Amino acid sequence: MNAQPVIKPYVIGLDLGGTNSVFGIVDARGEIKATTAIKTQGYDKVEDYVDACVDALQVIIDQVGGIETIKAMGIGAPNGNYYNGTIEFAPNLSWAHDGVVPLAKLFSERLGGIPVGLTNDANAAAVGEMTYGVARGMKNFIVITLGTGVGSGIVINGQLVYGCDGFAGELGHVTMVREGGRMCGCGRLGCLECYCSATGVARSAREFLEKSQEPSLLREMDPAKITSLDVSIAASKGDALAKRIYEFTGDMLGKACADFAAFSSPEAFIFFGGMTKAGDLIMKPIEKSYNDNVLKIFKGKAKFLVSGLDGSSAAVLGASAIGWEL
């Protein structure tokens, strides 16, 4: 898939975020040959957004030798539906908040009919890891994205899992705390995301600070403004309370992964996103908790890895990787 000579050597990746839309033209080894970006907002109609995108894209397409060199395009977007190539009711996109927008079709029409695929960011990350990252050669693995929320992309038998409707892989919303769980943005209680996202870690920090009088570097801050990065910095300075917050977070992620193993027995769990910068602080507790909690036949088998994609371009690379699958 990615090592063979191809007549069309490039794919386009679009990381469609709430603020910026970042494009990259990528070769089969994951090298970004050209890149550009526009603002995502400020368009009332999706057609205007696509027009602005194509104007920016045309410049870098010309740089690499024209549209003839492009095999396909992949888009990673919030609320992206792979089966239909649509973005559906995306609350943060002005041109897609109250309907179903056929984004893949619109791009394909404007780009000489090349195949265009679209999926959510976490699924794009999973295909990115399989194509260019630490999951190369793996057939069964789970990518867990730890950002503002907790997302996931699941690969089984070498294929991304979309389920019957395209919405599979919402592992941020398995229920971890069934009694007295935290309120989640999805309207339910006790979801993994409420505890293990960056926002969840900040929430844990406020809870831990309230529950005790233990001294901590975090007490010097306005509790409402504490971020997961602050907790990570305090922990790396030896702050005991901050360390326990990461242990608590890792413990819950490990327990969740133990349940996921009972489902698909993956070769690896791959963590992606800003929170992985905490390194061993989060990864060690995850792996320990996993092996303490998982069914005996799975103990010690799974690898716990941090994304192999370069942070700043990971989302574009992930999106572009969808292009190779089309």
Add this chain to the structure above:
Amino acid sequence: MNAQPVIKPYVIGLDLGGTNSVFGIVDARGEIKATTAIKTQGYDKVEDYVDACVDALQVIIDQVGGIETIKAMGIGAPNGNYYNGTIEFAPNLSWAHDGVVPLAKLFSERLGGIPVGLTNDANAAAVGEMTYGVARGMKNFIVITLGTGVGSGIVINGQLVYGCDGFAGELGHVTMVREGGRMCGCGRLGCLECYCSATGVARSAREFLEKSQEPSLLREMDPAKITSLDVSIAASKGDALAKRIYEFTGDMLGKACADFAAFSSPEAFIFFGGMTKAGDLIMKPIEKSYNDNVLKIFKGKAKFLVSGLDGSSAAVLGASAIGWEL
């Protein structure tokens, strides 16, 4: 796969249970053409067991026109490993309790080299439903077997999920109760199986009876001897406490299925095994709890079905279906 004319029109299915080994020769429509059985125990060596099996099999193979008419053989067995065709450390099998037994290879050698596949009973049930049962035409579904334990067979993109080691699909061992959960046979606490297997229902009955003085038909019995069938009979007679036991059981199964939906978004959950005889008593609470607890995008989408395979021959049919996949 199952509607086309084939030169070898039959597969052999072996339901390898702790007591009996039941064989069937099955056609592509799931009709059992011939059947036989031997005792599973009483053999020290696996070779002796296979010899006895082949002696019995030969009679029914001759009945359908000889080994030339047989495409393949499928085996459903406890502790069966699909990738290796082995049975591994099966505590209840005298000839396989302390090692790895290459059962598929031994059968293939004794049956003229036909392909022989082997998997655990729940996976066999899933392939059986897909080939002959209520999952025909479905690409994404989960079979949950409710018997002495709780097993599962997961199908994604039309393929059974085996994971990296062949042991995926152990959904009876996701953790449902994280604080003060019941002790499970696997050595861990709070597994789905401790609550929702037939044994789990009996355990719930004893707990419910102890916790209150509420009158119940179940109080006429020796608590130690209550079975899930007794609870089901009492409930069908209108016994309020017995009904609540099934509601409790269904509620937990529904919550577990809500988590499974976040993983693979299946089109259907299919329930298999003795406990499904309780019918609406168990199925209605499962579906209600699922829709009450699942993420909004999945609400009302999944079907909740009871196995379409005839109870007495379901296990043989499931095992035989593995043969069509080889």
